Amino acid sequence: MNENDILKALRKVQEPDLKNDLVSLNMVNDIIIDGNKVSFTVVLTTPACPLKDKIKNDCINAIKLVNKDAEVTIDFTSNTTSLRTDKKDILKGVKNIIAVVSGKGGVGKSTVASNLALAIAAGGAKVGLMDADIYGPSVHIMFGVRGERPVMQDVNGKGMIVPLERYGIKLMSIGLLVDEKQAVVWRGPMVSSAIRQFVSDVDWGDLDYLIIDMPPGTGDIHLTIVQTVPVTGVIVVTTPQLVALADAKKGIAMFSQAGLKVPVIGLVENMSYFTPKELPDAKYYIFGKEGGQKLASEFDIPFLGEIPLVQSIREGGDVGIPVMMSDDEISKNAFIEFSDNAIRGIAMRNAQLPATEVSAVF
Numbered sequence: 001m002n003e004n005d006i007l008k009a010l011r012k013v014q015e016p017d018l019k020n021d022l023v024s025l026n027m028v029n030d031i032i033i034d035g036n037k038v039s040f041t042v043v044l045t046t047p048a049c050p051l052k053d054k055i056k057n058d059c060i061n062a063i064k065l066v067n068k069d070a071e072v073t074i075d076f077t078s079n080t081t082s083l084r085t086d087k088k089d090i091l092k093g094v095k096n097i098i099a100v101v102s103g104k105g106g107v108g109k110s111t112v113a114s115n116l117a118l119a120i121a122a123g124g125a126k127v128g129l130m131d132a133d134i135y136g137p138s139v140h141i142m143f144g145v146r147g148e149r150p151v152m153q154d155v156n157g158k159g160m161i162v163p164l165e166r167y168g169i170k171l172m173s174i175g176l177l178v179d180e181k182q183a184v185v186w187r188g189p190m191v192s193s194a195i196r197q198f199v200s201d202v203d204w205g206d207l208d209y210l211i212i213d214m215p216p217g218t219g220d221i222h223l224t225i226v227q228t229v230p231v232t233g234v235i236v237v238t239t240p241q242l243v244a245l246a247d248a249k250k251g252i253a254m255f256s257q258a259g260l261k262v263p264v265i266g267l268v269e270n271m272s273y274f275t276p277k278e279l280p281d282a283k284y285y286i287f288g289k290e291g292g293q294k295l296a297s298e299f300d301i302p303f304l305g306e307i308p309l310v311q312s313i314r315e316g317g318d319v320g321i322p323v324m325m326s327d328d329e330i331s332k333n334a335f336i337e338f339s340d341n342a343i344r345g346i347a348m349r350n351a352q353l354p355a356t357e358v359s360a361v362f
């Protein structure tokens with residue numbers, strides 16, 4: 001066996017999402033061959049790649065076809081893909097900016113954004129969570145950092161706000177900077193300037209993903225964000241009720257419109273079914289069934305998952321310990337499945353679509 005044999009074999013191994021082989025995608029490095037022993041590194045598109053095991057098995061099988069006695073050792077590393085083509089004056093070290101949106105209030109957008117951030121970070125990625133809901137911040141409550149204040153730090157001669165860090169996630173929320181009742185009466189320009197500060201005056205450092213918890217609906221803050229940073233993609237949260245689905249359509253339409261061109265990574269349905277604590281295997285579809293899936297197929301966007309309505313999710317948010325940090329395996333699995341689909345969607349978006357440009361349309 002020589003290096004060419006190995007490369008030839010690995011050319012037959014597909015990255016399942018990107019639909020191309022590992023060698024063409026430049027995902028194979030450091031091939032070392034010593035008799036029957038072969039080792040190499042596969043560079044994944046994200047540290048949290050859920051396809052790692054499949055890729056590993058496919059590589060071993062492909063090499064065994066060349067030499068059935070081969071002893072294959074595969075190391076995995078990652079280089080999260082990023083399509084930033086802007087000058088990176090702001091959010092310099094951030095590879096992907098993901099906005100979590102909802103048409104309607106109260107559908108659990110902040111809950112979903114918080115647990116998504118934690119689920120992605122659990123896979124090894126560096127993640128930040130920015131609460132852009134200036135009028136109704138909740139991230140500081142959900143992460144149990146209410147009342148804490150971030151400090152300032154000098155970065156290259158500029159005073160920058162250091163985001164708080166909890167459960168490995170860098171956090172920023174207006175609830176950490178001012179009294180919660182204060183921002184409620186702010187006028188539009190103050191809100192826009194707070195949002196700009198969140199991206200330009202906060203030292204986010206190097207992140208694979210910055211998740212932005214957007215306010216509900218489609219308003220000024222959304223426009224400020226898309227005018228300020230190149231949003232990699234949008235995740236839409238809905239609940240199964242018809243009224244929520246109708247509003248979710250507006251959210252999808254806003255980001256898909258010609259002027260914005262921010263791709264929709266997919267749609268997640270929250271509170272899909274009720275599972276009582278004492279009956280963990282039961283699923284009661286009290287708000288209707290598969291509304292989110294139907295909406296996703298109507299708009300031809302990926303359906304990213306169903307999150308159950310369970311008491312522990314609500315309790316976790318209230319006490320500042322998100323359910324991803326609890327031992328509720330059923331809820332955690334739902335969030336992990338959703339997050340796996342979301343990061344695969346982001347990697348596919350980066351492979352298939354042009355970079356998002358900061359919008360100057362409005």
Ligand SMILES: Nc1ncnc2c1ncn2[C@@H]1O[C@H](COP(=O)(O)OP(=O)(O)OP(=O)(O)O)[C@@H](O)[C@H]1O
Pocket residue numbers: 102104105106107108109110111112133136138215216270271307308309310311313314315317318
């Ligand atoms: N899957 C769920 N199971 C149980 N409770 C949930 C679930 N998702 C959200 N909740 C609860 O519903 C309430 C609203 O959730 P959340 O604040 O995340 O919604 P939101 O859409 O961000 O709201 P807003 O419109 O105010 O921004 C919270 O008390 C939260 O704990």
